[in-house]
Amino acid sequence: MNTPPQTQPQKRPIIFSAMQPTSGSGGGLTIGNYIGALKNWVELQKDYDCVYGVVDLHALTIHPEPAALRKQTLDVAAMYIASGIDPEKSLVFLQSHVPAHAQCAWLLNCFASMGECQKMTQFKEKSEKHSARVGLFTYPVLQAADILLYQANLVPVGEDQKQHLELSRNLAERFNHHYSETFTVPEVFIPKVGARVMSLQDPTKKMSKSDENPKATIFLTDSADEIRNKIKRAVTDSGSEIRSGDDRPALTNLLELYGVATGTSVEAAEQHFLGKGYAEFKAELADAMVAMVEPITKRFHAIRNDKAALNAILKKGAEEANRRAMRTLRKAYKKMGLVELE
Ligand code: TYM
Numbered sequence: 540m541n542t543p544p545q546t547q548p549q550k551r552p553i554i555f556s557a558m559q560p561t562s563g564s565g566g567g568l569t570i571g572n573y574i575g576a577l578k579n580w581v582e583l584q585k586d587y588d589c590v591y592g593v594v595d596l597h598a599l600t601i602h603p604e605p606a607a608l609r610k611q612t613l614d615v616a617a618m619y620i621a622s623g624i625d626p627e628k629s630l631v632f633l634q635s636h637v638p639a640h641a642q643c644a645w646l647l648n649c650f651a652s653m654g655e656c657q658k659m660t661q662f663k664e665k666s667e668k669h670s671a672r673v674g675l676f677t678y679p680v681l682q683a684a685d686i687l688l689y690q691a692n693l694v695p696v697g698e699d700q701k702q703h704l705e706l707s708r709n710l711a712e713r714f715n716h717h718y719s720e721t722f723t724v725p726e727v728f729i730p731k732v733g734a735r736v737m738s739l740q741d742p743t744k745k746m747s748k749s750d751e752n753p754k755a756t757i758f759l760t761d762s763a764d765e766i767r768n769k770i771k772r773a774v775t776d777s778g779s780e781i782r783s784g785d786d787r788p789a790l791t792n793l794l795e796l797y798g799v800a801t802g803t804s805v806e807a808a809e810q811h812f813l814g815k816g817y818a819e820f821k822a823e824l825a826d827a828m829v830a831m832v833e834p835i836t837k838r839f840h841a842i843r844n845d846k847a848a849l850n851a852i853l854k855k856g857a858e859e860a861n862r863r864a865m866r867t868l869r870k871a872y873k874k875m876g877l878v879e880l881e
Contacts, residue, residue, distance in 0.1 A: 554693050738756065
């Protein structure tokens, strides 16, 4: 009898991405984080081998209060799962549980130039607000280590991370060129719509979890009333048309939010609101935002309250992440000439 040919399980391409648990005044994840990144992470699980970290070591660069950092780190992990990251399919872990990240960052620090770190926009902006520590300076090098350790093929992020990703690619290429093929050079995945969700109070500024004006940002933990109020108070452009365009930054942002939340294109949304006023548009937008956020918030509270289950997920994630990261770190150590004992 002929035995059927053994089919090797196809290796899926690898995704790595991550979020900081805090970036200043606290808060939690925002609809900017969700639309620009997390929502896409969920969809990409179908076709990719996904690794998603909570980068608590990155958060240390701006000295968060320890209790707040602890809480927000677990909040972010729970929010990943509440948003649809399936820990059975994808790896979810905390960066500080995998020592290889800091170790690999050291290796890459020996490859990065002062000049390329100095020109990072995020470093320039943050070092104006906080006294610039060395950690803030080499922050993007640690980010490169995060990505390269998992041999990621693709990194789904919002537009603000493009420059950091370029540095990760450069460091991988430089290392590979100097020694030999060691790290996969990652591609960046930036969504066509929602890559840069803007502040509801100043549409020239990115929506951020650390905005001092609470009305500027919708958090994934906001109640339906809070969301409705923030949309109602969102700034608009002069005139009364529900139309996007370079001359209409506020409406462009709100229409993109509507489009993402309802699964329609901006053009279709413009068509839908033709001849209608701001009040009607905002009411429908608020409904759409609530419908998008509310189920996530509900799941978040359930997951966050089950401490044992969250713990178990992060423990399993850490074990597997350590195994995978160490494999790459060992390879890099060896290439660089560090001694491996028999
Ligand atoms: P962070 O924590 O600031 O943001 C997490 C993700 O959310 C996206 N994002 C947005 N997208 C659209 N509109 C917005 N207003 C908005 N705000 C945030 C970000 O682009 C990002 O994708 N340095 C990273 C964290 C990091 C990382 C990594 C990312 C560390 N290591 C490795 C990818 C791979 C950061 O501070 O993201």
